[in-house]
Amino acid sequence: MTRALLVVDVQPDFCEGGPLAVAGGNAVAAAIAEDVMARRESYSAIITTQDWHIDPGAHFSEAPDFADSWPVHCVAGTEGAELHPSIAALEVDAHFAKGRFTAAYSGFEARVLDPGAAPEDESGALLGHWLRERGITTVDIVGIATDHCVRATALDAARAGFSTTVLAPLTAAVSPENLPAVYTQLREAGAIVLTLGLEPVSPAP
Numbered sequence: 001m002t003r004a005l006l007v008v009d010v011q012p013d014f015c016e017g018g019p020l021a022v023a024g025g026n027a028v029a030a031a032i033a034e035d036v037m038a039r040r041e042s043y044s045a046i047i048t049t050q051d052w053h054i055d056p057g058a059h060f061s062e063a064p065d066f067a068d069s070w071p072v073h074c075v076a077g078t079e080g081a082e083l084h085p086s087i088a089a090l091e092v093d094a095h096f097a098k099g100r101f102t103a104a105y106s107g108f109e110a111r112v113l114d115p116g117a118a119p120e121d122e123s124g125a126l127l128g129h130w131l132r133e134r135g136i137t138t139v140d141i142v143g144i145a146t147d148h149c150v151r152a153t154a155l156d157a158a159r160a161g162f163s164t165t166v167l168a169p170l171t172a173a174v175s176p177e178n179l180p181a182v183y184t185q186l187r188e189a190g191a192i193v194l195t196l197g198l199e200p201v202s203p204a205p
């Protein structure tokens with residue numbers, strides 16, 4: 001069993017004070033950092049994804065519907081698109097960025113963002129490829145937002161054959177009232193949704 005932690009879109013623009021603030025975002029950032037420090041040896045890699053927009057078309061709107069269109073957020077190269085300071089302080093093995101020229105909810109659409117690379121550089125490896133190259137078969141997923149990018153990332157992970165666990169207490173949702181339906185969808189796709197304690201789940205065979 002080789003396990004990675006995927007930290008999805010924990011960025012200032014999605015936390016309190018940002019243009020697309022998700023309630024509990026800052027607390028989740030701090031809790032993820034604390035959890036990683038406590039369980040670092042459980043993971044062979046810590047991966048981050050970032051929403052990283054240059055010109056994502058209709059994903060941005062001045063009259064957003066908060067389902068398919070959103071206020072301007074996470075513009076590549078701006079402070080709000082950086083990793084949350086709590087996450088940036090961690091030892092991260094690889095940074096992935098998604099959504100340069102289109103909406104991208106799933107981390108599996110993200111590509112490695114090498115330090116020093118131009119924001120528009122899309123030459124990096126896709127997340128799924130990167131994980132497989134390192135023999136990673138199991139992923140734990142945390143971050144923002146439970147009902148959007150975390151959900152899409154977990155669905156893609158499970159569909160791609162990774163043993164997938166969403167650590168729900170380390171996520172924050174845009175619409176908490178939708179979580180029961182989101183959890184059902186994830187479980188039907190084969191993911192584990194851990195909603196209470198955060199003891200390590202049984203390893204994949």
Ligand SMILES: [Zn+2]
Nearest residue numbers: 051059074099
């Ligand atoms: Zn976006």
